[in-house]
Amino acid sequence: MLLGLSDLSQDAQVSFDVVVGTGDGDGGVTHGQLLARLVGAMWEGDPSTLAAVRDEVTAAMGGDALVDAVAVSANFHMMTRIADGTGTPLERGGIERTAEVRAQIGVDDLVSRRQTDPV
Amino acid sequence: MYVADLPIRDDLRAAHEATVDCWSRPGTWWTAEERLAIVAEVRRARDADEIPPAWVRASQIEGAVAEDHLLPAAAVDAIWRLTNHPGTLTADWYASVIDGFGDDSAAITPSEYTELVGLVAQANSIDRFADGLALDRPTLPAPVRGEPSRSMPEGAAIHDHWVPTVPSEDKEVVKALSGVPAEKNASFLLGDAQYLPVAEMYDLTADRNALTRVQVELVAARTSKLNECFY
Numbered sequence: 001m002l003l004g005l006s007d008l009s010q011d012a013q014v015s016f017d018v019v020v021g022t023g024d025g026d027g028g029v030t031h032g033q034l035l036a037r038l039v040g041a042m043w044e045g046d047p048s049t050l051a052a053v054r055d056e057v058t059a060a061m062g063g064d065a066l067v068d069a070v071a072v073s074a075n076f077h078m079m080t081r082i083a084d085g086t087g088t089p090l091e092r093g094g095i096e097r098t099a100e101v102r103a104q105i106g107v108d109d110l111v112s113r114r115q116t117d118p119v
Numbered sequence: 120m121y122v123a124d125l126p127i128r129d130d131l132r133a134a135h136e137a138t139v140d141c142w143s144r145p146g147t148w149w150t151a152e153e154r155l156a157i158v159a160e161v162r163r164a165r166d167a168d169e170i171p172p173a174w175v176r177a178s179q180i181e182g183a184v185a186e187d188h189l190l191p192a193a194a195v196d197a198i199w200r201l202t203n204h205p206g207t208l209t210a211d212w213y214a215s216v217i218d219g220f221g222d223d224s225a226a227i228t229p230s231e232y233t234e235l236v237g238l239v240a241q242a243n244s245i246d247r248f249a250d251g252l253a254l255d256r257p258t259l260p261a262p263v264r265g266e267p268s269r270s271m272p273e274g275a276a277i278h279d280h281w282v283p284t285v286p287s288e289d290k291e292v293v294k295a296l297s298g299v300p301a302e303k304n305a306s307f308l309l310g311d312a313q314y315l316p317v318a319e320m321y322d323l324t325a326d327r328n329a330l331t332r333v334q335v336e337l338v339a340a341r342t343s344k345l346n347e348c349f350y
Contacts, residue, residue, distance in 0.1 A: 014333065019340045029337050039341040042251045051253065063126045064329035070251040071131055072330070072338040075313035078244035079292065080348035081205045082306060085236040086295040087213060087281030090349070 016104040031061055038066075039073050121254050128328065134312035135248070135257065138241055138305055143260040146238075147299045148231045148269060151262035156189045157198060157235055158259060161242040164202040173204035176220065192225040193217075194235055201239045206347025213281045230271065230298060233282045237302025244309060272300055293317065314339070 017023025018032045021040065026032035038057055041050045057066045082088070120136055121127055142158050145151050164170075164177065177183045177199040178192040188195055197216045200208065219226030227235070249256045275283040275298045279291065283298035296303035307317065314335070319325050327335050 014337075018337065019344055021341070021344070027337070029333050030331065031334065032337055035334060035338050036341050038251075039338055039345065042247060043342070043345045045250065047253070050251065054252070062329060067125055067127055067131070067252065068328045068330045069334070069338050070248055071313040072327075072335050073342045074244045074248035074251065075310055076339045076342035076348075077247045077346065078240040078306060078309060078313075080343050080346040081201050081240035081243060082236060082295050083292050084205045084208045084346075084348055085201050085240065086233065086284075087208075087210055088291045088295045089279050091291055 016101060020104070031057075034060060035069055038069055042070065042073050120257055121249070123252070123254055125252055125254075128312070131312045134308050135245055138245060138309055139257045139260065141301075141305050142238065142241075144263045145265040145267050146234055147301050148228070148234050148267050149238075150267060151265065153189055154238060155259050155262055157194070157238045158242040160188075160190065160195055160198045161202050161239055162246065162256070164199040165243070165246065170203050171199070173200060173207040191219065191227055192222065193219045194227050194231070196220070197227075197232065197235060198239055201236065202243055210281055229277075229282050230275075233296060233299045234302050236282075237296050237299060237306055241305060241309060244313070248313070268301075272298065 014029060015023065015025070015027040018025065018027030018029065018036045021036065024033065026034075027036075029035070034053075034057055038053050041053045054066060057069065061069075120139070121132060142154050143151055144154075146154050149157065167183070171177060171180055171183070176192075176196040178196050184192075184195050190198075193216045200212070213232070215221075216232060217226060217229060246256050248254075271283070272285050274285045278284050278286060280295055282295070284294045285297040285300075287294055287297065289297075293303075293307075296306060311317070315325070315327055323332060326332050330338075
């Protein structure tokens with residue numbers, strides 16, 4: 001699921017700290033930190049934290065953006081389960097293209113990496 | 120569905136309604152009752168007071184799973200693991216599920232497993248959306264009577280995934296559920312509305328609704344990272 005951001009990062013000054021969750025900046029993405037916190041709150045599921053972040057996103061970006069961001073995150077709760085649940089291998093070209101990004105994000109040590117050989 | 124003041128797009132609402140409706144109809148390998156039981160079990164797994172660690176099967180925990188469950192124990196265990204620990208799945212674990220963890224009466228077929236993955240993934244997605252916006256989760260409809268189609272698409276076999284897939288030029292993740300085309304279609308119906316239509320996926324200049332494309336990809340990547348998904 002990293003291919004899109006990897007390709008986009010070639011044309012934009014995108015830092016991957018915000019993806020990893022180690023930085024406190026926007027990572028070169030408008031409202032990047034706020035969106036990352038929304039995703040994190042959805043992941044954790046604490047209702048009061050979620051409510052607070054939702055209010056922040058609505059105030060800063062609008063209700064349409066809030067709904068769209070929640071929908072995108074919800075979609076990747078689906079796609080990750082499809083990919084990992086079916087043993088989906090990465091395309092070899094994809095591995096080469098995203099090697100640097102993968103190193104920055106630290107996904108090479110994940111269990112899901114060890115279980116699938118690229119094709 | 121979704122009584123709220125939030126500006127939920129019509130296409131998004133329609134995709135969720137169509138998906139929930141599909142859950143209540145006979146599938147390819149599971150009956151409507153079994154499909155709804157799979158979705159209900161996803162909710163039990165997510166909402167459990169104590170989520171067991173990945174290596175503990177839910178069916179082995181006293182009181183966690185009904186003894187007269189409609190689904191085979193391996194299916195229930197797979198639902199809990201896929202829901203709560205998707206980043207820990209391994210080829211050995213998949214083989215154990217198909218083997219019923221050594222109990223023939225609990226085993227499921229690779230095609231049944233594939234349909235289950237599709238349903239579990241969709242249910243996690245739709246409920247995460249509702250929870251994320253503090254909406255009521257969709258009510259599960261009554262099951263529609265009928266038999267599963269039990270049809271395998273031509274060419275479906277084990278290739279590069281753990282599960283049977285149909286060879287094509289598509290990306291590997293697009294092929295993942297191709298062994299059960301109805302679930303592939305259902306997942307991509309959701310994906311078109313929630314993320315991007317496949318045809319637009321490789322146009323990196325396209326913004327999406329209220330978000331820029333780079334914002335969309337940031338949300339996607341952060342969610343994938345939290346799920347510990349390598350793909």
